[in-house]
Amino acid sequence: MLFKVEMTVNIPASLPAEQAEAIKAREKAYSQRLQREGKWLHIWRVVGQYANVSIFDVADNQELHTLLTELPLYPYMAITVQPLCAHPSAI
Structure with a gap:
């Protein structure tokens, strides 16, 4: 099944910088693993x-x-x- 997922991150300013950076590093590794496994097909940054x-x-x-x-x-x-589902006009 295909899904569109929109994620907005709001890390509290009170979170120590070292802890925030460690969480971001784990997030990157996890998301890249899911991409390699074919579960996370696309990811785009919102400008x-x-x-x-x-x-x-x-x-x-x-x-x-x-x-x-x-x-x-x-x-x-x-x-x-x-x-998401297939659009009848898609080729």
Whole structure:
């Protein structure tokens, strides 16, 4: 199943810089692993924001939920999810 996922990150200023950098490093490693596995197909930065738009290809809603909640930055994210299906005009 394909899903469009929009993620906006809001790390609190009170979080120590070293801790924030460690979380970001884990986030990068985890997201790149999911990309290599073919589950995280695309990721685009939203210009001027600490946000992205991504496309996931996973078995079902539960798998997506699990992958998203395991993101190290998950506690600091606002996430919206939209399921996708093929468009009849697509070639």
